[in-house]
Amino acid sequence: MKIAVLPGDGIGTEIVAEAVKVLQVLDLKFEMETAAVGGAAYEAHGHPLPEATLKLAKEADAVLFGAVGDWKYDKLERALRPEQAILGLRKNLGLFANFRPAICYEQLVGASSLKPELIAGLDILIIRELTGDIYFGQPRGRRSAPDGHFPGAEEAFDTMRYTRPEVERIAHVAFQAARKRSKRVTSVDKANVLETFQLWKDVVTEVGQQYPDVKLDHMYVDNAAMQLVKAPKAFDVVVTGNMFGDILSDEAAMLTGSIGMLPSASLNASNQGLYEPSHGSAPDIAGKGVANPLATILSAAMMLRFSLNQPQAADRIESAVKDVLAAGLRTADIHSEGTTKVGTRQMGDAVVAAI
Amino acid sequence: MKIAVLPGDGIGTEIVAEAVKVLQVLDLKFEMETAAVGGAAYEAHGHPLPEATLKLAKEADAVLFGAVGDWKYDKLERALRPEQAILGLRKNLGLFANFRPAICYEQLVGASSLKPELIAGLDILIIRELTGDIYFGQPRGRRSAPDGHFPGAEEAFDTMRYTRPEVERIAHVAFQAARKRSKRVTSVDKANVLETFQLWKDVVTEVGQQYPDVKLDHMYVDNAAMQLVKAPKAFDVVVTGNMFGDILSDEAAMLTGSIGMLPSASLNASNQGLYEPSHGSAPDIAGKGVANPLATILSAAMMLRFSLNQPQAADRIESAVKDVLAAGLRTADIHSEGTTKVGTRQMGDAVVAAI
Ligand SMILES: CC(C)[C@H](C(=O)O)[C@@H](O)C(=O)O
């Protein structure tokens, strides 16, 4: 088994190093190979997703990804900006199913903006379609407006699209995930306005008939953004498109107050996957040794479970993380009175020790 | 001056009746004419936005709107569903500038999901473009996929579009609003992925140069959804497109915990406007006399200020609402221990008395 390790920019290098350390201590047989991605790859090779990096990612069973991006690349043309690496990996590897758990750890309830009773025990799973929708839909570009309010004016446009099979496959992923949890799926759409999401709603409903044991409901995206704030624990599995999923998964993550703890997985049809923390590259604290490596370490656990067929090793990592939290160790982002503040490396060492 | 009164469905009739009562007591000279809209209009005339209603709305200086929608219309074809009335009014009246204040009233801090210190004193203004974007962009529909992951499969699609003048005019609205407040604008986009929002960002930046006294910053929509949860008070004026504005304005409204208090205004280039509460038609409590009429009453105040040039009358309503809150009157949605629970009509009467 082969893992492509792509640390990327900002705190990416530091946090991925800790996850690699944790993986190494498990004494499993896999090969790890590191390559440049994002701004780091642009600087070294002139492109955020160099050929060699893409080739490595394609050949590997799984990709362990840090984070990409930095304000300093904002002026580059879009095709060369760091985020293009992540979009390119999703597209080229066909990573259509994005798993974004939003979990509030018992000891970190206080870190949330929400009142403790609303957030304690939160455990929702947002499943975001990741290779379709307006992210990749063609045509797109700039032109002179062919009609509309200002015909002839300079216009930019994008195309939102979903085909029936694209919706079917992500719906199956959601229903199957729900079967392993509390058997409820909320499908989020905007069928009252968008043709794309009327099809989405129709297809999810049809697929749902194959899962009579799972309760399906539908919610408009604006309402979902509200209900997440009002009563997040009312959700279990949420399935939605690429654009709405981008927004709602980040909103849900931030509700926990501890986004530094949240992993993610992006899978294709053959369970090849890319694993990355839900947070970004945080250039402001890069290189200071203070970033929280736990989201990346927990992403490595998801990788073991989903792509490398090592569920027991995944369990070991996850309980080690719970142990270090229980022991009161905290990086700066989740630190509070009465707990012990540690740096990135100390946190990684503590997880290794707990394993 | 003429006001078109469109109560609509669910609690619409009850809450609009209270706002009309408040308007009448001000002793100003205007004519009010009522017409059917939404599900009620579909039942009476076979269409959610009958010709006569649209004509009345167009001729009026302002529209006072209740709410539309009910689950029972879910099975109708899209063109006949209640929501089409509101989309049709926006389009036909050219109501491109939607003002969605998210204010947390001092006495209602406890109603929020958020910790009091994060929400107390919140006063942000979300300005949502309302006649462009993927809401109205053509082409849209169903077809056989011309390319993509599953060529030939059944596909649904929509088009996101913005022209330069559409972005310019909403940007001016935002910068001018900011000048009357704390002189900060956050423009929300997804320029890292969408062509449409790269143009958006470019144009807002250009327009911003005409307002050197206003501080402009840019934020991606996913990050905005997070920062609203984390530190809502860091925002002042937020300007964004139709789709993102739909989601973020509802998220922000729910953060206050008292969406029953939040008015909205939708204006066109000649300050003709549609005024409606931020909440929906709440069919579950319709006819029970328990709905909160304050958002509609405050929408009437916005109407007096923006479309009817009666700022003093608007002030009178707004301070009357503050007075009834200070006196401890609360409808069920904002009721808490130690306050007096009242119904819709009693609340309207109390505002009238305070005026
Ligand atoms: C960096 C950006 C293109 C990306 C997205 O919008 O998908 C990010 O926000 C994410 O959610 O992984």
Ligand SMILES: CC(C)[C@H](C(=O)O)[C@@H](O)C(=O)O
């Ligand atoms: C009813 C619906 C079409 C509408 C919208 O999406 O604009 C509503 O959510 C709103 O925000 O006024």
